[in-house]
Amino acid sequence: MKCINIYKKALGAVIIALAFMGCTDDWNEHYNVSTSAQGNLWAAISSDANLSNFARVVKACGYDTTLVGKQVFTVFAPTNDNFSSAEADSLIAVYQQEKAQNVKDRDNSAIKEFLQNHIALYNYSVSSVSNDSIVMMNGKYISLTSSTFGGQQIVSSNQAYGNGVLFTLNHKVNYFPNIFEYLRKDADLDSVANFLYSYNKYEFDEAASVPGGIVNGKTVYLDSVVTLQNEIFDYIGQLDAEDSTYWMVAPTNAVWNNLVSEYQQYFQYDKSVNKRDSLSAANARMAILRGTVFSRTKNTDAVIQDSAMSVNACPYSYRLSVYGSFDDKYYQYDKPFAAGGVFNGTENVVSSNGQVMKASTWNIDKTQTFFQTIRAEGETSERLDSVDKLSTQAPLTIVNVQSRNPFYGKLSRNSYSTILPAGASSNTMAVFNIPSVLSNAGYDIYVVTAPALAGDTLASTTERLPTKFRVRMSYNDENGQPINSRNWVTLQSSLATHSDAVDTFKVGTNVKVPFCSYGSNMTPQVKIILDTRVSNTDVRNGLYNRILRLDCIIFKPHED
Numbered sequence: 001m002k003c004i005n006i007y008k009k010a011l012g013a014v015i016i017a018l019a020f021m022g023c024t025d026d027w028n029e030h031y032n033v034s035t036s037a038q039g040n041l042w043a044a045i046s047s048d049a050n051l052s053n054f055a056r057v058v059k060a061c062g063y064d065t066t067l068v069g070k071q072v073f074t075v076f077a078p079t080n081d082n083f084s085s086a087e088a089d090s091l092i093a094v095y096q097q098e099k100a101q102n103v104k105d106r107d108n109s110a111i112k113e114f115l116q117n118h119i120a121l122y123n124y125s126v127s128s129v130s131n132d133s134i135v136m137m138n139g140k141y142i143s144l145t146s147s148t149f150g151g152q153q154i155v156s157s158n159q160a161y162g163n164g165v166l167f168t169l170n171h172k173v174n175y176f177p178n179i180f181e182y183l184r185k186d187a188d189l190d191s192v193a194n195f196l197y198s199y200n201k202y203e204f205d206e207a208a209s210v211p212g213g214i215v216n217g218k219t220v221y222l223d224s225v226v227t228l229q230n231e232i233f234d235y236i237g238q239l240d241a242e243d244s245t246y247w248m249v250a251p252t253n254a255v256w257n258n259l260v261s262e263y264q265q266y267f268q269y270d271k272s273v274n275k276r277d278s279l280s281a282a283n284a285r286m287a288i289l290r291g292t293v294f295s296r297t298k299n300t301d302a303v304i305q306d307s308a309m310s311v312n313a314c315p316y317s318y319r320l321s322v323y324g325s326f327d328d329k330y331y332q333y334d335k336p337f338a339a340g341g342v343f344n345g346t347e348n349v350v351s352s353n354g355q356v357m358k359a360s361t362w363n364i365d366k367t368q369t370f371f372q373t374i375r376a377e378g379e380t381s382e383r384l385d386s387v388d389k390l391s392t393q394a395p396l397t398i399v400n401v402q403s404r405n406p407f408y409g410k411l412s413r414n415s416y417s418t419i420l421p422a423g424a425s426s427n428t429m430a431v432f433n434i435p436s437v438l439s440n441a442g443y444d445i446y447v448v449t450a451p452a453l454a455g456d457t458l459a460s461t462t463e464r465l466p467t468k469f470r471v472r473m474s475y476n477d478e479n480g481q482p483i484n485s486r487n488w489v490t491l492q493s494s495l496a497t498h499s500d501a502v503d504t505f506k507v508g509t510n511v512k513v514p515f516c517s518y519g520s521n522m523t524p525q526v527k528i529i530l531d532t533r534v535s536n537t538d539v540r541n542g543l544y545n546r547i548l549r550l551d552c553i554i555f556k557p558h559e560d
Contacts, residue, residue, distance in 0.1 A: 040163045041075055042067035050079045051168065053088040054118075060092040061111050063119075073164040074124040074134075076149050078172040087172075106202070106226060112138050113175035123165050125158045139242050140352060142173060149173060176352040179248050180239035186349070188358060191256040195285050196239075201229045235286065237293035237311040239353075245296040246311075246354040249342060251288060255362050263287045263366070266438040270515040270525070272480025283518060287370040291331035296354060308336040308343070312369075324375035324412065324552075331369055367557050371441060374555040376434050376528070377413060395420040396430060399455035399549075407454035410502050412552040416450040421532070421546040428546055429531035431474075432553055433524035439516035442558035445491060445508035447471055447530070448551040451500045455549075465545040466497040468533045471505075475513045476525040494533060496544075502551070510558040528553050 042064050046055045054077045058064055067073065095110035105111050116137035124134055130146045142150045150173035159166040177185060183193035204226055212220050233239060237246055251259065267283040269276035291310045299308055309315075312331035319326045333342040342364055346357035401407055401414040408414060421428040437443070452459035472488040491507040517525045530548060538544040 039161050040068045041073060041161050041166055044159065044161055044166055045075065045077055048168075050081070051077050053080050053083050053085050054078055056085075056088050057091050057095075057110070057115065061095050061108070061115055062105070063111075063115055067163070070163065071121065072123055074120045074122065074167070075164065076118045076120075076167045076169055076173065078118070078152075078169045079155055082171045104202075114172070117142075117173055117175050123160075125160075125165055126154070135242075140176065141242055178240055178242060178353040179246055179351045179356055182349060182351050182356050183239075183250060186356075186358070188252045189250050189356075191253045192250055192289070196230065196232055196289075199230045199232045201231075202226045203229050232286075232289070235312075236289050237295065239293065242353055244353055247294045247296065247299070247343075247357055248354070249292045249346060249357045249359050249364070251362060252358060252360045255359060256288065259288045259362065260284055265440045266371070267516055267518055268439040268514070270476050270478055270480040272476075273522075279519075287366070291364060291369045305337060306335065308333045320413075323372070324377070325373070328373055330372055333364070333368065367559075371438065371557045373557065374434060374436060374443075375412065376432050376553040376555075377415075377551075395422070399450075401454050405454060405457060407451065407502065411450055411454060412448065416454065416549055416551045418455070419530070419548040419550065425536060426546070427532040427534060428548060429529065430548070430550070432528045432530070432550075434526040434528060434553065434555060435524045436518050436520075436522070437475075437513060437516060437524070437526040437555065438518055439514055440512055442510035442512055443508070443555040444506060444558050445473075445511055445528075446554040446556065447495075447505045447507050447528075448554065449497050449503045449505075450549040450551045451497075451502065452547070452549065453500050454502075462542070462545060463547070464499050465542065466499050467544050467546060467548055468494060468496045468538070469548055470494060470531050470533050471507045472529040472531075473508070473511070474527040474529060476515055478515070480525075482525070482527075488529060491528075497549075 042058070045051050045058065045067070046064070048055075055064075058067065067075070091110045091114055095108055098108045098110070117140060118136070120134050120136050124144065126144060126146050128146050130144060132144050133141045134144050136142055147154055149167060149169060152173055153170040155168040155170055157167050180196070183189045184197060186193075214220070228240065230240075237248075238244060239246065239248065263284040264280060266287070267280045269279055273279065290312045293311050294304075294308055295311055298311075309332040313329070314322050314331075316326065316329075319328055323330070335341050336343040338344060340363055343357060344363055345361050346359050349356045349358065397418045397420070399416055399418055401411055401416075417430075419428050419430045452463045456463075470493055471491040473491055474482055474485075474488050477483055489511075491511070492505065495505050495507070497503050513526055515525065517523065530550065532546045532548055534544045534546045539546065
């Protein structure tokens, strides 16, 4: 089970802004507009000699037809004084080049970074006290005051026409990329950008689109809203959200390549796993990215100096249910600005929704993120059904430790399983599944047992006797088949519990398996087999019984 990103947002307004849907004006007022003003925006722009360079870009990109339609816009047009013919030619060339490369208009740089950066939906006007931030067609928030737009001086304002309002500016407004956009613009970050952008997908949003009638039995839309979807954002943070502020630690290409090379070995799947090579590649790269994005809403100036909590981190109160222990914390980092800290030594680039922190040295250790301690509970719990019921034939019961019991708080989740022998003269055997084990990663393995008194303070002397047991391990071969029982790895051939004590046995050091079962949808393939090894003589002499009380099995990353 993974911690759900509780900071996940449903953005979507990358092309034709869904953000406008929250305005108090009725949406339909922006179609079939009634106004006393004469003409339209395109007529006004194309007839103004001092806007000829801007007009040439508008026409070349096909927005001349947009600005004569029924939608209402506010246009901020730079004048020829500081927007030259050469700049217009350059933008037109970019548009045509990307068009020839089959880049869609919504992604075309000339449209997205220039035209839509100067055009907003709706009527906007200014007064002597104006000081606002408006959303442009490309989703950017740009400041508008009585005399400036995006920091540039307004030459003329509030010129009303039949389909909107025209402002003129003394300079064009520079495009300010967000974190997601900046990654693609920086040659040092090509690798992370290419991976993230490969998951881009645009989807038609029928609910947000404006229908214009029925043609040949199909709805024709006046405004077809298409929203950007990227499933990776669900796991690391909404990097393109203009209404949020994030910091992202982004590995440079050299760091990325080194990490991918190292992490690939931990996500090797057997041949039974569908698309195992693709899954291996994706998980190795996601292992780098999880824990690199930080919401500034949660990480305020007052707290981030001491500890930085990424969007993948779980608050303290959730750690027990997610990780099995309050002591385990992942994806959050102490003293992030100190030497060796997660933010130390980064080159910081400000973006429209936060900042990119370019890291040529990687200060995030895998044990702080994906290389985690695994706890398989002895009992069936909401978090994990550890018991392999097909293989376990012995009766198994769950025991909860009561709050007044002396052992309360000393056992994981205050519960354990009691594994009874199938018959009076039989030893018992139980098989436990271990989830999300990484391949070729060293684990120290522990088995924790519970005493009879933890479940019953009045347990009899016979019930309180210790037991002897063996610990073995099974895993899948390259074809996805469990290895033959003759080849099970014996971790410990003989261990003995102590009466009236919680025992923790270290049964393996730096143990590795060749294939992983990482992922919430993966069936565990690593199994721990426990069986009692008590003779009839031991039972007759009252030395041991055949009852095994298992608290949990722990796979802890090995530390050299």
